[in-house]
Amino acid sequence: MRAVRLAVVSMLMFALIPVPQASACMTCDPFLQCVDASIGARFCVTSGLSCAMLLPCSGSPSRDTDRPLGDGGADDLTTFTLFDAAPGSRVQPTRRAGAIPLALGEDMRASAGVGAAAIAEAGVAHGRDFAGAFVDESGEGFALRRAVEGTQIRLEVREMRGDRAGAVLASELLGEGDQLTVPVRLEGRDRVLVLSTRTVPKALARIDLSRLQRSVRAVGRANALRTQPLFKVHAL
Numbered sequence: 001m002r003a004v005r006l007a008v009v010s011m012l013m014f015a016l017i018p019v020p021q022a023s024a025c026m027t028c029d030p031f032l033q034c035v036d037a038s039i040g041a042r043f044c045v046t047s048g049l050s051c052a053m054l055l056p057c058s059g060s061p062s063r064d065t066d067r068p069l070g071d072g073g074a075d076d077l078t079t080f081t082l083f084d085a086a087p088g089s090r091v092q093p094t095r096r097a098g099a100i101p102l103a104l105g106e107d108m109r110a111s112a113g114v115g116a117a118a119i120a121e122a123g124v125a126h127g128r129d130f131a132g133a134f135v136d137e138s139g140e141g142f143a144l145r146r147a148v149e150g151t152q153i154r155l156e157v158r159e160m161r162g163d164r165a166g167a168v169l170a171s172e173l174l175g176e177g178d179q180l181t182v183p184v185r186l187e188g189r190d191r192v193l194v195l196s197t198r199t200v201p202k203a204l205a206r207i208d209l210s211r212l213q214r215s216v217r218a219v220g221r222a223n224a225l226r227t228q229p230l231f232k233v234h235a236l
Contacts, residue, residue: 024073025057026126033213034126043130045233047123048220052233054132075205078125078146078155078197079104079212081112081219082230085190089115091183093157093170098177102208105215108194111179116192121230122219124212128199131236134186139163141231142184146197149173153197157182165236186231 027040028051034044041053081104085091096111104122125132129148135141143165145156156171157180170182180195200208 024128026053028053033209034124043125043127043132043235045123045125045132046216047121047229048216048223049226050229050232054233054235055127055130074199074201075126075209076128076146076197076199077102077205077208077212078127078144078195079108079122080125080144081105081108081122081194082120082184082186083109083112083116083192083194084118084120085183085192086115086117089190091115091181091190091192093172093183094181095172095174096179096181097175098179100177102196102198102200102212103215104194104196104212105219107215108179108196111181112192112194113181115183116194119219119222120186120191121223122216124209124216133160133163133165133234133236134231135160135163135234136187136231138188140188141186142169142182142193143236144195145236151175153199155180155195155197157184157193157195159184 024042025037025040026034026044027037029035032046032051034046040057042055042057045052079102105119109116129146131145133143139160139162141160143158143160147154152173152175154173157169159166159169170180172180174180174197176198182193184191184193
């Protein structure tokens, strides 16, 4: 009986000890894809020719674990597609409401509008709240900030010149399925950036990511002559 009482007391003590929750860390795998890891980064970006990790994550609980995610958790995904701007076109920042699944590449051409020509690059950013710069060798490009505000997600795009953030090009609250189109410059050329973002249950995220990676590879095949990434990514 004494042994039973000791066992019960021990179980109660262990039940009261807080167990650290798994962190939302990511790393780049050999196929240039962002995958879950015990250590790595809180912000990971993958495109056809690169995979970048930013904001160190050491395995401690993060903000992502503070929200009820259901069984298996969720992934915060943001897709981006960069089109070359058609000569003479004037692209205005535009938010489009919709209920389509996350998409990129040719699937976003309708959202890009008539000012979009060939696709220059496409990819997926993983992260709940982040701010990153997508720049060429001269520091020209755009900065992207993602912030959760209630049930919606704010995406803010700023211009980058000399590797410094400048004017705000767009700042919009997006609901599920919305897309944001923004004119940007990269490598001295006008581009059309199309963004979409969602918080996806992990079971569904695996399916979405498989589909999105096929689209990324299709963009890569279309730009097979490019030997260097269109941009490099760093945290702001």
